[in-house]
Amino acid sequence: MARILVVDDEVGIRELLFEILYDEGHTVEMAENAAQARAARARIRPDLVLLDIWMPDTDGVTLLREWGSQGLLDMPVIMMSGHATIDTAVEATRIGAVDFLEKPITLQRLLKTISSALSRPFKPTLGKVTPVPPPPTAQVIAPPPLANPFAEPPEEKKPEGPSNLLGNISLDQPLRDARDEFERVYFEYHLARENYSMTRVSERTGLERTHLYRKLKQLGIESRKRGS
Numbered sequence: 001m002a003r004i005l006v007v008d009d010e011v012g013i014r015e016l017l018f019e020i021l022y023d024e025g026h027t028v029e030m031a032e033n034a035a036q037a038r039a040a041r042a043r044i045r046p047d048l049v050l051l052d053i054w055m056p057d058t059d060g061v062t063l064l065r066e067w068g069s070q071g072l073l074d075m076p077v078i079m080m081s082g083h084a085t086i087d088t089a090v091e092a093t094r095i096g097a098v099d100f101l102e103k104p105i106t107l108q109r110l111l112k113t114i115s116s117a118l119s120r121p122f123k124p125t126l127g128k129v130t131p132v133p134p135p136p137t138a139q140v141i142a143p144p145p146l147a148n149p150f151a152e153p154p155e156e157k158k159p160e161g162p163s164n165l166l167g168n169i170s171l172d173q174p175l176r177d178a179r180d181e182f183e184r185v186y187f188e189y190h191l192a193r194e195n196y197s198m199t200r201v202s203e204r205t206g207l208e209r210t211h212l213y214r215k216l217k218q219l220g221i222e223s224r225k226r227g228s
Contacts, residue, residue, distance in 0.1 A: 001025040002047035002118050007037040007063075008080065009055045012198045012209045013103075017050065019213070020107065021114075034058035041067075046075055048117055051097075053081035053088065061092050068096045074124035076117040080105065098122070184219045191221070 004026050006017045014030045021028045029044050031037040034057050041049070053060040060079060067073045073096045079089065082103030089100045098117050101110065169181045187205070194200040202209045 001027065002114075003027045003029070003044055004114070005029045005031065005037065005040050005044065005046040005049045007031045007034075007049065007055070007060070008052040009033060010052075012213060013052075015210050016213050017110075020110065024111065034060075034063045037063060041072070048075055048114065049077045050101075050114075051077050051079055053079055053084050053092070061088060061095070064092060064095050064097060076122050078113060078117055180219065183215070184221060187216060187219065187221055 001024070004021055006014055006021070006028060007030075008014050008017070009032050011032070014032065018028050018030060029040045029046065031040050033055055037049075037051070040046070051060045051064065055063075058066075060081075064073075064077060064079070067077075076098040077096065078099045078101060079092045079097045080101045080103060081088070084100075084102075092100060099113050101113060169178060169185065171178065187201075190201050190204050194204060198209055198212060202212050205212065207215065
């Protein structure tokens, strides 16, 4: 199995990727910004890096360019973003990224991309390259405050109301099945109500974000959303 470095400023995404990759048998290191990513890369010498583009201190494309210019791209790097333009993805690939994942990332796509990157030969960037500024259309601009990688089209956001939804649950079934149906309706209602903001849903339901992600995964809500 591989040593994988996950770099993303969203704690929920980091923890979700950690759980998925850990379950697959990989050793996972996490970093929330470029400074931590530099330190982790030097400390563990990862076999692969999952690198988010949108970060507050130094964006992922700039960090990738920095590693390339210093001859430190000795591992495959897969870029991730829910807001990047095509030009940004092309620029990252030109600098040295081996692939690009658009958020929200499906489980199948994530594992397939990682497996492909680890299995094919990788040629390290050993010498310095001349840093090239990104074109104007590829400049990193902070996403709007309300942007959310889990958002759905507006028509799917608003449930009719808890009373109508609860009316679909049959009481002529085992308690465990009825409880699972209720929890599924409960979390789908709050996800839609809070515009799929995991922070607000966590506050509304009283669950820590890690427990919330696990609960959604257990109830199958996450997989259905990804497939929709």
